[in-house]
Amino acid sequence: MNTLQVSTEIREAIIDQRPIVALESSFLSHGIPYPENVEVALEAAENIRRNGAVPATIALIDGQIKVGITKQEIQMIASKVDVRKTSIQDLPHVLSLRHTGTTTIATAAYAARHAGIRFLSAAGLGGVHTDIGNHLDISNDLFTMAESNICVVTSGIHPILDTLKTLDLLEALGVPVYGYETEHYPGFFNPATSIRVDSITANHAAEIMQMKDHLTLNQSIHIAAPLPAGKTLPEEHTTPFIHHTLQQMKDHHVSGKEVTNHWLSSFRSDKDILNAYKCILLHNADITAKIASLYHQSTP
């Protein structure tokens, strides 16, 4: 049984040791409405190619994890309703039912690791939920990163999570966290949080990945890249949006794993939030491809 299907282009790139950037696909089913989700997926892939790497979007189709889905497959998933955003704990179930599914960072990291891809670009990392005192709600992203040996670039974690506790847990799991050319952990839609991190450049990130290879450490590294100045949103915009979304969740009794799905789907109700989210996806694709290309240039 071959549940992991790697496209010919990606297989050849792996053999030729060319840089590859994996893309998770949750934004196709939850973050961005159709047909804009298709446009963003293709533009992110284009950004990766422009920076000298090969894009590998990962999704679940017909009982297989597909690494490097085609434009037609992107179109098919993006236009379908009720596609399941699938994290590690749901993976066997969704595959056994042969359902179509999109990937979280956890599932994409799992697939990337097994395919031999070392870099993953996404919008937001899952994390420790704020109601942790009552519900032990923690995204599987964190635990998968502890063993997937890749570089995960996001713009931080989404603002309905507890950032400090998430970073504490990553530290406990041995996953180092860096700011991309910033000493402050990014605030996702907002420019920065007050949490300090080590700042690294693309060159340094490539070196850190090589050092990790040398040390045979299995943890991933997490690089948090802020949106460029002028693209972030002020807190006066995001704070009421977050409060409104949290209130809606309370009113509709949204809890557990539905929380992240509801949060992602709420982006469609605010044009500026949706635009910032698209920018995050495209910008991170650029940065990840730069790091992947530098890593391959200097790997003997």
Ligand SMILES: O=c1[nH]cc([C@@H]2O[C@H](COP(=O)(O)O)[C@@H](O)[C@H]2O)c(=O)[nH]1
């Ligand atoms: O701001 C965001 N938060 C979360 C996600 C997605 O949600 C997943 C985490 O979901 P959960 O909390 O169900 O593990 C992440 O891996 C990512 O795919 C995202 O795209 N953007």
